[in-house]
Structure formats: C-alpha cells, structure tokens
Amino acid sequence: xxxxxxxxxxxxxxxxxxxKIECRSLxxxxxxxxxYRQFPKQSLMLMATSNEGSKATYEQGVEKDKFLINHASLTxxxxxxxxxxxxxxxxxxxxxxxxxRAEANYGYTFGSGTRLTVV
Amino acid sequence: xxxxxxxxxxxxxxxxxxxxLNCSYTVSGLxxxxxxxxxPGKGPExxxxxxxxxxxxxxxxxxxTLTKKESFLHIxxxxxxxxxxxxxxxxxxxxxxxxxxxxxxxxxVKA
Numbered sequence: 007x008x009x010x011x012x013x014x015x016x017x018x019x020x021x022x023x024x025x026k027i028e029c030r031s032l033x034x035x036x037x038x039x040x041x042y043r044q045f046p047k048q049s050l051m052l053m054a055t056s057n058e059g060s061k062a063t064y065e066q067g068v069e070k071d072k073f074l075i076n077h078a079s080l081t082x083x084x085x086x087x088x089x090x091x092x093x094x095x096x097x098x099x100x101x102x103x104x105x106x107r108a109e110a111n112y113g114y115t116f117g118s119g120t121r122l123t124v125v
Numbered sequence: 126x127x128x129x130x131x132x133x134x135x136x137x138x139x140x141x142x143x144x145x146l147n148c149s150y151t152v153s154g155l156x157x158x159x160x161x162x163x164x165p166g167k168g169p170e171x172x173x174x175x176x177x178x179x180x181x182x183x184x185x186x187x188x189x190t191l192t193k194k195e196s197f198l199h200i201x202x203x204x205x206x207x208x209x210x211x212x213x214x215x216x217x218x219x220x221x222x223x224x225x226x227x228x229x230x231x232x233x234v235k236a
Contacts, residue, residue, distance in 0.1 A: 012168070038222060049212065049228040052171070055221065099168045103222055114224065116161075116168035 008034050008104045011099025019090055019124055027085045027120045029100030035080035036102035040114070041073075044097040056083045092123040097121055127152045131213050137233045138203055146198040146230045148213030158196050160189050161212040163229065169180035169212055170199075203234045 009032040019025050029039055039060050042050040054075050055063040062075035072094075074086040083102075087094055101114040127150045138144055150158065157176055161169035173182045175191040182189050186207065191197040198211055210229040215221060 010168075040224070047228075047231075049226040052223060052225075055223065094225075097166075101168075101224075114222075115171070119166065119168045121166065 008102070008115040010036075010100065010102050010115045010117045012100055012120055014116075014120060015048060015118060016121040017034045019122070021091055021124055022089055024086055024088045025090055025122060027087075027098055027100075029083045029117050030068055030087070031100070031102045031104070031115075034104040034106065035057070035104075036083075037105050039083040039102045041075060041083075041085050042099045042101070044099060044119075050099060053085075072106060087122065090122070092124045095122055095124045127215065127217055127225045129213055129215055130223050131174055131227035131230050132203075133209075133230060134228070135231040135233070137235065138200075140234055140236050141202045143199070143201045143203070145200070146211055146213075146232070148196040148198070148227055149194060150196070150213070150227075151194075152215045152217045152225070154218035156216040156218045158191055159214045159216075159224070160196070160198055161214065163210045165210075166194055170180050172211075200232070203232070205234045205236050208232055208234045 011030045013028050038043040039056040041053045044050050053068045055073045056077040058077045058080050077083040097119050099119040113116050130149045132147045157174050160172040163169045173189040178193045180191050186201050190197045210231045212229045213227040214224045
C-alpha cells in the first residue's frame with residue numbers, strides 16, 4: 007500500500023531558529039501533498055496544499071512567509087518553520103494523495119507526524 | 126461552510142461493550158466521508174470511505190454507516206487494542222481534494 011515517510015519524528019529547537027520537516031511518498035508519486043497541524047486533543051487543521059512544481063495554496067490565517075512549503079519533486083514536500091517561536095510548538099502531519107488510486111477511494115495516506123517543540 | 130462534528134468527545138467502554146461513535150456533517154456536495162484511527166503521537170490511519178447514504182462498510186469489529194447528515198462508527202465487542210482516537214472527515218465535490226476533519230472521539234477500552 008501507499009507509504010508516506012515523515013522526518014524527523016520529533017525536534018526541539020531554540021526560539022528564532024528555523025526547522026525543516028520532510029514528507030516523502032515512498033512507493034507512489036504524489037502530485038499533491040497536504041500539511042496539517044494538530045494541537046493536543048484537537049483535530050487536524052489544514053495549513054496548506056502543496057502541488058508539485060507550483061506554489062503552495064495556504065489556508066486562511068496561515069502565514070506564507072513563516073511556513074515555507076516546497077514541493078520540488080513528485081515524491082518530496084518540505085515544510086520549513088521559519089523563525090520559530092514557542093507558539094509554533096505543535097504536531098505537524100503531512101498527507102499525500104496517490105493519483106493512480108481511484109479518486110478518493112482509499113482516502114489519504116498520512117505521515118507519522120513531527121512533534122515540534124520550540125524552547 | 127463545510128463542517129464536521131463528532132460526538133462524544135470521549136468514550137470509555139468495558140471490553141466487550143459495544144457502542145457507536147457519531148459524526149454529523151455539513152458539506153456542499155459530498156464526495157466522500159472518511160474514518161481514520163489515530164494513536165497517540167502518530168499520524169491518522171485510514172479505515173473507511175463512504176460515498177452515499179445507505180452505504181455500509183465493515184472491518185473486523187468496526188462498521189461504518191452513512192446517512193445524508195451523519196455517519197456512525199459501530200464498534201462491536203471492543204478490545205483494549207481498539208483504544209485510540211477515531212477521526213471523521215469529509216471531502217466536498219468542489220474545493221479540490223481538501224479534507225475537513227472533525228475533532229475526533231477518544232475511545233478507551235478497559236480490559
């Protein structure tokens with residue numbers, strides 16, 4: 007089945023530094039990837055839609071300059087949290103759509119998530 | 126506005142005690158309704174997709190049903206390993222492939 011690998015699984019960084027999170031589709035080509043953040047006991051909130059070879063589409067309220075998304079290949083999307091602050095601490099999860107599967111029949115495949123802690 | 130509401134927020138069951146989780150949704154033209162399981166510190170794991178009212182799908186002790194306004198996830202004779210957060214999500218026919226998630230139901234099954 008479709009596998010999405012996300013790294014790192016956890017990261018601790020100092021306030022003001024930048025952190026890069028990678029999301030890779032291992033056995034399929036993902037033209038579209040999604041980035042979510044999740045606060046404790048809350049649902050997944052979509053941050054942006056990442057399309058290979060084009061600019062990401064950000065949801066309302068998400069700062070483009072703070073959360074940089076790059077989708078340079080069909081198997082890799084990256085999320086960079088720039089100048090991180092403690093309020094950016096959260097669980098970040100990526101997901102990918104396999105275009106060869108029948109529409110949304112199998113839902114989306116999610117990465118295992120990245121726990122970001124900014125101190 | 127597309128919206129998903131799940132209830133209850135948390136559910137505590139004894140092993141073998143069957144129950145149901147509810148997902149109410151509002152969407153402008155449903156493409157699909159999804160159920161996912163999420164373990165602590167992990168990404169969601171796909172369970173089911175439902176497309177139209179009346180549809181049902183089963184997997185082991187889980188059965189998902191769909192009406193025009195809500196979906197139920199029935200858990201029959203649950204075991205402690207079924208303890209997890211169950212997420213419901215919808216996709217509208219319009220709006221690309223954007224998925225709207227509910228807040229989830231945290232299920233605890235005690236042996």
